[in-house]
Amino acid sequence: MPEPRESEKAITKRAEDYGRWYTDVIAAAELADHSPVRGCMVIRPHGYAIWEAIQRALDRMIKKTGHQNAYFPLFIPESFLKKEAQHVEGFAPHCAVVTHGGGQKLEEALYVRPTSETIMYTMFAKWIQSWRDLPLLINQWANVVRWELRTRLFLRTCEFLWQEGHTAHATAEEADAEARKMCGVYRTFAEEFMALPVVSGSKSEAERFAGAETTYCIEGLMQDGKALQAGTSHFLGQNFAKAFDVKFQTQDGQLAHVWQTSWGVSTRLVGALIMAHSDDTGLVLPPKLAPIPVAIVPIWKGDEERKATLGAANDLAGKLEGAGVENVKVDDREGLRPGAKYFDWERRGVPLRVEIGPKDLAKSQVMLVRRDTGAKSPAPAAEGPARVRALLDEIQKGLFDRAKSHRDAHTFSTDRYDDFKKRIEEAPGFYALRWCGSGKCEAEIKEETQATLRVIPFDSKPDPGPCVKCGANAPGKRAYFARAY
Amino acid sequence: MPEPRESEKAITKRAEDYGRWYTDVIAAAELADHSPVRGCMVIRPHGYAIWEAIQRALDRMIKKTGHQNAYFPLFIPESFLKKEAQHVEGFAPHCAVVTHGGGQKLEEALYVRPTSETIMYTMFAKWIQSWRDLPLLINQWANVVRWELRTRLFLRTCEFLWQEGHTAHATAEEADAEARKMCGVYRTFAEEFMALPVVSGSKSEAERFAGAETTYCIEGLMQDGKALQAGTSHFLGQNFAKAFDVKFQTQDGQLAHVWQTSWGVSTRLVGALIMAHSDDTGLVLPPKLAPIPVAIVPIWKGDEERKATLGAANDLAGKLEGAGVENVKVDDREGLRPGAKYFDWERRGVPLRVEIGPKDLAKSQVMLVRRDTGAKSPAPAAEGPARVRALLDEIQKGLFDRAKSHRDAHTFSTDRYDDFKKRIEEAPGFYALRWCGSGKCEAEIKEETQATLRVIPFDSKPDPGPCVKCGANAPGKRAYFARAY
Numbered sequence: 001m002p003e004p005r006e007s008e009k010a011i012t013k014r015a016e017d018y019g020r021w022y023t024d025v026i027a028a029a030e031l032a033d034h035s036p037v038r039g040c041m042v043i044r045p046h047g048y049a050i051w052e053a054i055q056r057a058l059d060r061m062i063k064k065t066g067h068q069n070a071y072f073p074l075f076i077p078e079s080f081l082k083k084e085a086q087h088v089e090g091f092a093p094h095c096a097v098v099t100h101g102g103g104q105k106l107e108e109a110l111y112v113r114p115t116s117e118t119i120m121y122t123m124f125a126k127w128i129q130s131w132r133d134l135p136l137l138i139n140q141w142a143n144v145v146r147w148e149l150r151t152r153l154f155l156r157t158c159e160f161l162w163q164e165g166h167t168a169h170a171t172a173e174e175a176d177a178e179a180r181k182m183c184g185v186y187r188t189f190a191e192e193f194m195a196l197p198v199v200s201g202s203k204s205e206a207e208r209f210a211g212a213e214t215t216y217c218i219e220g221l222m223q224d225g226k227a228l229q230a231g232t233s234h235f236l237g238q239n240f241a242k243a244f245d246v247k248f249q250t251q252d253g254q255l256a257h258v259w260q261t262s263w264g265v266s267t268r269l270v271g272a273l274i275m276a277h278s279d280d281t282g283l284v285l286p287p288k289l290a291p292i293p294v295a296i297v298p299i300w301k302g303d304e305e306r307k308a309t310l311g312a313a314n315d316l317a318g319k320l321e322g323a324g325v326e327n328v329k330v331d332d333r334e335g336l337r338p339g340a341k342y343f344d345w346e347r348r349g350v351p352l353r354v355e356i357g358p359k360d361l362a363k364s365q366v367m368l369v370r371r372d373t374g375a376k377s378p379a380p381a382a383e384g385p386a387r388v389r390a391l392l393d394e395i396q397k398g399l400f401d402r403a404k405s406h407r408d409a410h411t412f413s414t415d416r417y418d419d420f421k422k423r424i425e426e427a428p429g430f431y432a433l434r435w436c437g438s439g440k441c442e443a444e445i446k447e448e449t450q451a452t453l454r455v456i457p458f459d460s461k462p463d464p465g466p467c468v469k470c471g472a473n474a475p476g477k478r479a480y481f482a483r484a485y
Numbered sequence: 486m487p488e489p490r491e492s493e494k495a496i497t498k499r500a501e502d503y504g505r506w507y508t509d510v511i512a513a514a515e516l517a518d519h520s521p522v523r524g525c526m527v528i529r530p531h532g533y534a535i536w537e538a539i540q541r542a543l544d545r546m547i548k549k550t551g552h553q554n555a556y557f558p559l560f561i562p563e564s565f566l567k568k569e570a571q572h573v574e575g576f577a578p579h580c581a582v583v584t585h586g587g588g589q590k591l592e593e594a595l596y597v598r599p600t601s602e603t604i605m606y607t608m609f610a611k612w613i614q615s616w617r618d619l620p621l622l623i624n625q626w627a628n629v630v631r632w633e634l635r636t637r638l639f640l641r642t643c644e645f646l647w648q649e650g651h652t653a654h655a656t657a658e659e660a661d662a663e664a665r666k667m668c669g670v671y672r673t674f675a676e677e678f679m680a681l682p683v684v685s686g687s688k689s690e691a692e693r694f695a696g697a698e699t700t701y702c703i704e705g706l707m708q709d710g711k712a713l714q715a716g717t718s719h720f721l722g723q724n725f726a727k728a729f730d731v732k733f734q735t736q737d738g739q740l741a742h743v744w745q746t747s748w749g750v751s752t753r754l755v756g757a758l759i760m761a762h763s764d765d766t767g768l769v770l771p772p773k774l775a776p777i778p779v780a781i782v783p784i785w786k787g788d789e790e791r792k793a794t795l796g797a798a799n800d801l802a803g804k805l806e807g808a809g810v811e812n813v814k815v816d817d818r819e820g821l822r823p824g825a826k827y828f829d830w831e832r833r834g835v836p837l838r839v840e841i842g843p844k845d846l847a848k849s850q851v852m853l854v855r856r857d858t859g860a861k862s863p864a865p866a867a868e869g870p871a872r873v874r875a876l877l878d879e880i881q882k883g884l885f886d887r888a889k890s891h892r893d894a895h896t897f898s899t900d901r902y903d904d905f906k907k908r909i910e911e912a913p914g915f916y917a918l919r920w921c922g923s924g925k926c927e928a929e930i931k932e933e934t935q936a937t938l939r940v941i942p943f944d945s946k947p948d949p950g951p952c953v954k955c956g957a958n959a960p961g962k963r964a965y966f967a968r969a970y
Binding site for chain 2: 033035036037040041042043044045048049051052068069070071072073074075076077080093094095096097098099100101102103110112119122123126138142143145147149158159161
């Protein structure tokens, strides 16, 4: 008896060990695998297909907001990285460094890009001459490398895939509006496609991108009550423009530095998707990002039944494709019992399964089984395509609602530090706390509770009162603290 | 008066200096730029949009033939690269090497992938257990790095983008058939999308991929009579399977090594596209890969005319989009004369320009101007969308026919070596020569004429006779020699 494959092994229950559950879900759905290269993963076809679905949807949104894709070099000369002081301090220690090329030691070391501000803005300086060249709105899909000590499939890997937007504007106001707009695009994407409710807002100075004036972000809450940063958008001010001498001639003939933004999301989103919706049976995916939204399983004994049920399955698949539901899978595998097929599609997160057996044919019906709730309901065969489409919409909405209920039920507010310290152990989640704005209080909270300041929400009102930590006046909005991935 | 931008400078004529013409066309169309990183280019938005069009079309063909996309690490441990003797010899000297990561010297150097056989097949060994797991059909879109001494935008750069297919099969016959099939896919893609006629066939041993048993390829002929390798497909035999221990249990219970293939095309195709069709006015693109297939230029003086012509332009654009012609551009720029707009779209290779002026409106017509021939013809406004679509098809076909005529007119056959030596200087092109099959003759021909053996065509017949170089018996097909990019 051969050892069972990773994909056939039992999945650890969430309540038992959330970390192992996450790894098991990934193995069972064959989404990714550890590679022999330290901290780097292999994204397997089913996992990569999810990333492609993310790319397709997000790329459209990025282009619709006026951005164009381009591609810049993987390597960054050491001297470039060093031009912006905070940036090099933040990134250089976490870089992979090329010292040899073509069999020779290089005169100047090349850093594998951890992010592309420095190499891109060198080119921006060349391309931008006058106000007519602004705004310059560029996006890049690429791989980046950051040397991480502790890695986790999709969530934190030394190499990851991402998109990075980089823009240049004539005024601070326009650049800040752009950074906010892209944070909004990320929020829309997370909520409408990933079915992941997120809190959007600003980061504190301590959590800011190295070299930014302000960092905006979207933060989701996973099933274990930990927060996950799903996307960031930075208003860079003129920091890089000054370091890289990106100047333009204004309409009244003056020379001025541009104002810039950068923003990105990565393959980390696949990890967020897995964590947000999956259950003890395996992966659960929202229909809009599922590589296979519907699997049709014909059930037969003998050739005649096979012909009839498979015929009905192919017929339905054809109608669904015609109705705009792409990549429908008809599971015609021989030598595998229906139960084994159900098990397979469940683990792979296919949102909707359609069963067609001889009894269904006799009743002119198909059986629809939702992955998210397990609910099973027959539908008249003639209404099959319409019911499938309606159910996919329901599942998409249902996943969002479920995740939102969970998030709301794990979002708390407290004004007493000892209460917060105790509760974050017992009930992890977002804690809306009054905070005086000092880095010292923020660092002490982190040290004592492992909770970090995740976000100061856009859509909340100032709620002045004493800082939860030091008691000094906290004049602004409450800040969301949580333990995080 | 400011210096003219790159994109506004005059384009060198082909007859004057073909190399400079190529560079000028790229600058004028803003396709790419040299970067400050040695041998690496920046692909600018218009150039990257061409690559995206290539990706879209080719990715569909790769998936239709049963392959799935995945992603493997950028870094390859030195010991992996060394496992296949010919492979390391061919690639290691041309690699970029990471020696430091996270501020520390690495115990084992990491090579930036020059190609991914070694890292992928390590995983294949883990994933493949039985004949049921075969064939394994994987494709990857990625960046790779090969340290080149002489570089040229798109054609030869240290970093480039590509797709690399990697497959494993149960038998040699099946693997070889796969390698040939993908060579056929490349040929279809080149001819139907790029409008580039190619010769497909086998390489000689000297020109084979390092580690392959057989290399198949497609070769195009550029306007200067030089050949350009546009894609390769390798039958790897069991060389890598043995080096990486990729084994499977056969249906009768034996353990056997798999048979493998790999195949790829790169951003070099963009270079081929530029060279194959462009003219002294600038870029010419085939409609199927043009980021903007149609530019509509309304011509106006004063507000009333502006409103009328712009309205007609937007109306036509809407109808074209409705008819499946995407990314139609309406050039509504203010402060730019129509002539300047024409000039702009011509340099950017837009296949068809539509002019709509007040006189056209009065006659209920639009003026259609082909980029490839310059031919100008009016069409009744009501027939505009249909005429545009028909013309785009004609242009696509016209470019292919023109390139094929040129290729055929520059494909020669000779049996005398001195004749070949003389003629390849005067009339560069493909020379079909009898060749005995020895590496010595091949090397001497290369040394003495700078012509290499490009391809032994699939679709030609054996034509035995004396080797053009040594006079010994050449029993097989004629081999195509040419100077090449």
